[in-house]
Amino acid sequence: MTVQTTVRIQREPFDVAAETKKLTQGRDDAGAVVTFTGICRGAEGTEPIAALTLEHYPGMAEAEIERHVAEAVSRWPLIGVTVIHRHGRIVPGEDIVMVVTVSSHREAAFAAAEFLMDYLKTRAPFWKQVEKVGGKTWVEAKATDDAAAERWKAPGRAAAE
Incomplete structure (x- = not known):
């Protein structure tokens, strides 16, 4: 069977269930x-x-996410993957992004979900602006997020069996 994948970038909320x-x-x-x-x-x-206001580069953002989904599928024995990322103005308590991974075994599903989130935080072309009482500021990349993504390049992080 082929792996079912979905990547969407949308303004409206999504239903995880x-x-x-x-x-x-x-x-089965x-x-x-x-x-x-x-959130x-x-x-x-x-x-x-x-x-928060999230902006993205239409077409490029989807392609970049699809590229990482394809990498996850090649690294782990997945059955399905869904990634949905919102854009636009999002208020506290609202969902921003969801990743769903499905496999026959938990190790692959957990690893693939973590891998995808680490790359979404660091490589997907989104720009985030925070709105606070004192005004709006653009969010800079964080070294901790970059370090989390880099660990997937380390030896020994091969596909789960």
Whole structure:
């Protein structure tokens, strides 16, 4: 069977349960489903956040995410992958991104989901602006996110069996 993959960038909210069901329905070979949902926080440290605005480069963002999904599929024995990323103005408590990975075994599903999120944080062409009481600022890349993505290049991080 072929691996079912979906990549979408959209303004509107998504339904994690519905997307997961689409990916697993009728698959008797699915033994593990891992979902990750990134949510807009209401504060950075002690400073409240009013909203995040996410911008992307249409076409390029989808292609970049699809490239990383294809890499995940080549590294782990996956049955399905869904990545949905929102753009536009997002207020605290709203979902930003979701990753769903499905495999026959948990190790592959967990590793692939973590791999995809690490790359989404560092390589996907999105720009994030934080809206606070004092004004708006663009979010800079974080060294900790880059380090998390780099670990996937290290020896010994091969596909899970």
